[in-house]
Amino acid sequence: MNIGIIGIGNMGYALSVALSKSKEDTILVYDRGKYKVPKIKNIKRANSLIDLVKSSDTIFVSVKPNDAEKLFDEISLNVEGKTVVSVVALYPYSKMVEKMPKAKICKIMTSIAAETGKAPVLAYCQKELFESLKRLLEKIGEPYLFDEKIIDALVPITGSGPAIVAYFLDSLSQYMLLAGVEKDLAERITNLVTYSTSIYALKKDVDYRTLIKKVATPSGITIKILQEFDKRTLKGNVVDSIYSKIKEYVKL
Numbered sequence: 001m002n003i004g005i006i007g008i009g010n011m012g013y014a015l016s017v018a019l020s021k022s023k024e025d026t027i028l029v030y031d032r033g034k035y036k037v038p039k040i041k042n043i044k045r046a047n048s049l050i051d052l053v054k055s056s057d058t059i060f061v062s063v064k065p066n067d068a069e070k071l072f073d074e075i076s077l078n079v080e081g082k083t084v085v086s087v088v089a090l091y092p093y094s095k096m097v098e099k100m101p102k103a104k105i106c107k108i109m110t111s112i113a114a115e116t117g118k119a120p121v122l123a124y125c126q127k128e129l130f131e132s133l134k135r136l137l138e139k140i141g142e143p144y145l146f147d148e149k150i151i152d153a154l155v156p157i158t159g160s161g162p163a164i165v166a167y168f169l170d171s172l173s174q175y176m177l178l179a180g181v182e183k184d185l186a187e188r189i190t191n192l193v194t195y196s197t198s199i200y201a202l203k204k205d206v207d208y209r210t211l212i213k214k215v216a217t218p219s220g221i222t223i224k225i226l227q228e229f230d231k232r233t234l235k236g237n238v239v240d241s242i243y244s245k246i247k248e249y250v251k252l
């Protein structure tokens with residue numbers, strides 16, 4: 001299958017690497033500026049936007065929301081019968097349908113960590129289209145069909161997730177600097193803790209509270225630290241911060 005990706009910035013690059021794992025697919029990429037193409041055999045540079053659109057069966061759009069409006073207009077005449085998958089955050093599905101009425105459209109949300117093939121992929125489209133796209137979406141990670149409103153509300157977790165997680169991990173790593181560990185090693189240790197914890201939780205299927213209970217024994221140091229977090233309403237502040245910003249975009 002020929003898959004096209006328009007916009008090879010942070011997100012488009014990650015998608016191209018993830019999707020190239022199917023050796024039976026050719027990934028055509030295009031960006032209006034100078035851009036880096038991953039050195040992978042089945043990823044090829046398209047000569048022009050229209051070349052990419054005409055040669056692809058499924059087209060991923062990964063440009064900023066401000067550029068999406070014009071881009072959908074530009075490609076609309078050449079996407080008849082094709083599938084357009086948009087990763088543009090918070091861009092309404094109904095507007096895409098209006099602009100490209102003859103295309104099959106799917107709106108997805110994932111993150112740059114899609115490059116690992118392990119990211120959550122939330123999708124909004126017709127169930128039949130979702131089923132036919134599953135093979136591709138599974139190269140990016142774990143696909144789920146959701147309501148559009150939920151997809152938009154979850155952008156801070158699914159799309160912004162790597163940055164938000166990195167923000168918190170940075171504070172753990174900064175603590176290690178205080179303890180005298182140099183930055184690279186502190187970040188490596190933080191990553192290993194996070195990675196092993198995620199694998200542990202996924203494999204054992206334990207929820208967060210059970211996991212905390214296993215570590216935070218009644219008289220140990222962990223419980224004292226967590227109680228201090230609670231005293232400073234850390235968790236509540238995190239929830240409030242996300243909520244106060246997303247409600248500027250989505251009615252919850």
Ligand SMILES: NC(=O)c1ccc[n+]([C@@H]2O[C@H](COP(=O)([O-])OP(=O)(O)OC[C@H]3O[C@@H](n4cnc5c(N)ncnc54)[C@H](OP(=O)(O)O)[C@@H]3O)[C@@H](O)[C@H]2O)c1
Pocket residue numbers: 006007008009010011012030031032033035049062063064065067071087088089090109110111112158159160
């Ligand atoms: N970054 C993330 O973590 C993330 C996560 C989830 C979803 N997303 C979504 O992914 C989309 C892309 O984000 P990004 O961070 O990858 O942005 P980015 O790094 O700025 O990449 C977008 C690329 O698309 C190019 N472009 C714009 N209009 C184009 C056109 N008409 N034809 C061809 N190329 C065009 C841009 O060129 P110029 O440099 O000339 O503008 C740029 O190189 C956004 O809609 C965002 O909401 C991003």
